[in-house]
Amino acid sequence: MAEEKKIKNLKSFSTSADRFEGANLLCPGCAHSIIVREVLNATNDDLVISASTGCLEVCTAVYPYTSWDASWIHIGFENSATAVTGAEAMYKALKRKGRLFQPERTPKFVAFGGDGASYDIGFQWISGAFERGHDFMYVTLDNEVYANTGGQSSGSTPIGASTTTAPAGRVSYGEKRHKKDMMAIMAAHGAPYVAQVAPNKWKDMVKKIQTGFNTKGPVYINAMSACTTEWKFPASDTIAVSDIAVDSLVFPLYEIINGTELNITYRPKNIIPVRDYLGVQGRFKHLFQPENAHLIDAWQKRVDAHWAYLQKREEARV
Amino acid sequence: MADKMELKEVEVWDGNLASAHSLRQAQVDVVAAYPITPSTPIVENYAGFLANGYVDGEYVMVESEHAAMSGCIGASAAGGRVATATSSQGYALMVETLYQASGMRLPIVLHVVNRALAAPLNVNGDHSDMYLGRDSGWIQLDSFRPQEAYDLGLMAFKIGEDHDIRLPVMVHQDGFLSSHTAQNIRPLQDDVAYNFVGEYKPYNAMLNFEKPATYGVQTEENWHFEHKARQHFDLMTKVMPKIKSVFAEFENLTGRKYKIVEDYYMEDADIAVIAMGTTVETAKLSARIARKSGLKIGVIGIRVLRPFPFDEVAEILKNVKAIGTLDRSSPNGTVGMLYNEIAGAMLGIGKAPIMRNYIYGLGGRDITVEMLKNIYNELNEDAIAGKRLGAVQKFINVRGPELTFLGK
Numbered sequence: 001m002a003e004e005k006k007i008k009n010l011k012s013f014s015t016s017a018d019r020f021e022g023a024n025l026l027c028p029g030c031a032h033s034i035i036v037r038e039v040l041n042a043t044n045d046d047l048v049i050s051a052s053t054g055c056l057e058v059c060t061a062v063y064p065y066t067s068w069d070a071s072w073i074h075i076g077f078e079n080s081a082t083a084v085t086g087a088e089a090m091y092k093a094l095k096r097k098g099r100l101f102q103p104e105r106t107p108k109f110v111a112f113g114g115d116g117a118s119y120d121i122g123f124q125w126i127s128g129a130f131e132r133g134h135d136f137m138y139v140t141l142d143n144e145v146y147a148n149t150g151g152q153s154s155g156s157t158p159i160g161a162s163t164t165t166a167p168a169g170r171v172s173y174g175e176k177r178h179k180k181d182m183m184a185i186m187a188a189h190g191a192p193y194v195a196q197v198a199p200n201k202w203k204d205m206v207k208k209i210q211t212g213f214n215t216k217g218p219v220y221i222n223a224m225s226a227c228t229t230e231w232k233f234p235a236s237d238t239i240a241v242s243d244i245a246v247d248s249l250v251f252p253l254y255e256i257i258n259g260t261e262l263n264i265t266y267r268p269k270n271i272i273p274v275r276d277y278l279g280v281q282g283r284f285k286h287l288f289q290p291e292n293a294h295l296i297d298a299w300q301k302r303v304d305a306h307w308a309y310l311q312k313r314e315e316a317r318v
Numbered sequence: 319m320a321d322k323m324e325l326k327e328v329e330v331w332d333g334n335l336a337s338a339h340s341l342r343q344a345q346v347d348v349v350a351a352y353p354i355t356p357s358t359p360i361v362e363n364y365a366g367f368l369a370n371g372y373v374d375g376e377y378v379m380v381e382s383e384h385a386a387m388s389g390c391i392g393a394s395a396a397g398g399r400v401a402t403a404t405s406s407q408g409y410a411l412m413v414e415t416l417y418q419a420s421g422m423r424l425p426i427v428l429h430v431v432n433r434a435l436a437a438p439l440n441v442n443g444d445h446s447d448m449y450l451g452r453d454s455g456w457i458q459l460d461s462f463r464p465q466e467a468y469d470l471g472l473m474a475f476k477i478g479e480d481h482d483i484r485l486p487v488m489v490h491q492d493g494f495l496s497s498h499t500a501q502n503i504r505p506l507q508d509d510v511a512y513n514f515v516g517e518y519k520p521y522n523a524m525l526n527f528e529k530p531a532t533y534g535v536q537t538e539e540n541w542h543f544e545h546k547a548r549q550h551f552d553l554m555t556k557v558m559p560k561i562k563s564v565f566a567e568f569e570n571l572t573g574r575k576y577k578i579v580e581d582y583y584m585e586d587a588d589i590a591v592i593a594m595g596t597t598v599e600t601a602k603l604s605a606r607i608a609r610k611s612g613l614k615i616g617v618i619g620i621r622v623l624r625p626f627p628f629d630e631v632a633e634i635l636k637n638v639k640a641i642g643t644l645d646r647s648s649p650n651g652t653v654g655m656l657y658n659e660i661a662g663a664m665l666g667i668g669k670a671p672i673m674r675n676y677i678y679g680l681g682g683r684d685i686t687v688e689m690l691k692n693i694y695n696e697l698n699e700d701a702i703a704g705k706r707l708g709a710v711q712k713f714i715n716v717r718g719p720e721l722t723f724l725g726k
Contacts, residue, residue, distance in 0.1 A: 048396065048524050050392065057536070058536050061532050062535065063536065063537045063541050068530070068532055069530060070530050071525070071530045072530070072532045072533065073391075073532075073534050074534035074535070075391050075392070075415065075418050075534055076415065079384065079385065082380065082388035082389045083389075083395075084392055086388065086395075087392040087393060087396035087524055087525070088392075089348045089350065089378045089389065089392075090376070090393040090394075090398045090525065091525055092376050093376040093393075094397070097374065101397075101523065101525055101526040101527065102526075102527055102528070105527055107525070107527065124382065124385075125381075125384075127381070128380055128382070128385055132378065132379070
């Protein structure tokens with residue numbers, strides 16, 4: 001049985017043992033480090049962690065330093081899922097052969113990748129690893145953009161965002177494509193546990209991570225990671241923007257068990273208009289010009305429709 | 319505990335089955351693999367061993383060759399014995415991860431059943447894939463027939479896993495000509511083979527939680543060069559002595575002698591050809607015949623492609639008047655790899671023999687004893703004349719007008 005950490009409040013959270021050091025090069029206000037700490041802090045078990053090329057990787061393992069007081073590997077952009085499941089296979093082999101260093105331990109295997117690494121270039125590797133049923137957790141740090149390389153569109157970039165490869169201009173409102181629904185895709189793999197989390201709702205998040213760690217088989221976590229640099233909001237506002245994202249239902253918090261049982265885990269008391277979410281980010285600034293007003297309306301309709309869909313699925317259990 | 323297999327003194331195995339048995343006998347902990355012609359039977363045979371209890375490691379059937387090597391890297395860094403097999407397009411897809419495996423100093427063993435690279439698509443044997451990986455920082459061992467794929471398959475673990483080496487090793491064999499050609503094989507019994515390979519000794523294992531390791535870091539202009547330089551240093555200074563000592567140990571055990579550079583009829587040779595893979599066997603046969611008509615021809619087979627045996631090859635070739643290098647890969651705009659390396663080796667000892675470069679056998683096109691005899695005659699005429707009488711580069715057995723390049 002996995003060992004869970006009992007964390008009652010933010011104070012005890014902030015003083016709990018840290019296997020991911022604050023000494024890293026992530027931007028001030030970056031949500032990645034908050035998410036990673038919440039994942040690592042959810043267990044006292046040993047960890048084998050992999051990371052895809054991206055912000056987290058380039059900022060936390062710059063030779064001769066490492067921010068990780070846990071086993072950690074980075075291979076390439078696309079293969080963090082395979083890196084950690086290779087290690088998981090070795091764990092199983094050595095366990096069977098009686099050659100583990102610490103046979104009494106129950107390590108957890110976790111892969112981190114950005115949305116570019118997950119939705120785009122590494123999608124096949126994640127799909128393959130889930131199909132094989134490895135006992136591991138894949139966490140997408142979803143900031144909806146290739147942030148490490150300076151703000152190019154990814155498969156997670158929402159319509160209307162201005163990015164460097166789909167910039168808003170005189171005749172363009174920015175990104176034309178819709179964000180890919182990774183949650184549905186991973187649930188369709190029949191994964192035993194799939195959840196969307198946000199670091200500002202840390203109790204909800206820790207609970208889901210612990211559920212994930214206690215689940216046998218592949219677990220997918222889509223973690224909203226508000227990006228001060230590319231979403232263009234002040235570095236001090238990461239949690240405030242995250243709150244608006246969750247309370248406007250742009251990032252609804254829910255889980256899907258065994259591909260069918262959908263549970264909404266957070267219902268905002270006061271649902272905030274999507275307009276307010278868009279309004280606090282520089283990447284959507286151009287949407288507030290009169291000719292783009294219809295796009296904000298469309299955004300609201302889309303978010304409403306998705307929320308209705310989630311509620312229907314929750315009710316129907318299919 | 320895996321069951322042992324009773325083997326006859328002489329088994330009839332093709333190269334793929336021979337390779338698969340070497341993996342089984344080394345009791346590999348994790349094989350992450352993806353099938354591709356002509357190496358597919360290696361992983362199929364391995365799966366069969368697993369299904370019948372002769373292997374108790376993990377066999378991870380992944381969704382691509384890139385994932386196969388990625389899984390091997392994760393597994394190797396975790397701290398156990400790892401191997402896989404591939405060919406051609408799969409090898410090409412792996413290339414990114416080949417560099418990552420060697421850069422992280424992970425002693426993975428990769429059986430490469432050599433095959434041409436598309437386009438046009440072709441499943442047959444040439445050396446395009448082998449050549450593609452030659453700067454990837456792996457040790458590359460080349461077998462000329464199935465017995466050697468088995469022998470080198472066992473030795474590869476012992477070479478790469480040594481803590482002074484810690485480098486991945488490729489064992490090459492020719493697609494179909496070796497991989498699908500059944501021959502008499504003298505295998506070791508399971509215990510003997512395993513004892514020869516030895517227990518895997520982990521190094522900076524991710525699964526040692528008392529000493530967590532960070533693999534695959536970021537380095538820019540401040541440290542990248544030192545990492546690459548150290549890897550090159552080890553390849554240039556430590557690997558050859560290690561290979562020689564493992565070859566010697568293997569000879570003591572089996573009586574089968576392997577050399578960094580294999581040479582045949584070289585003692586009094588005036589002319590020589592350099593080849594790799596199954597062509598070495600054909601060249602030997604052709605040389606034996608040609609010697610009956612007085613040609614002082616010798617044959618050299620490159621056993622270790624990386625690190626390249628400059629000193630050894632130059633020593634053997636130092637008194638030779640004319641050299642033909644046989645490259646089974648399209649050089650696409652230059653001379654063949656073997657021509658380059660041999661020319662460099664000879665220049666390094668202040669020698670300038672007559673040199674020619676023959677491009678042959680692409681996409682599995684045959685090379686016959688007769689064609690080789692023609693090459694020997696050409697080289698012999700050069701040697702007698704004291705100068706090269708034709709172009710440097712010539713394509714052998716290809717349709718259309720004669721294809722020669724670089725001089726007349």
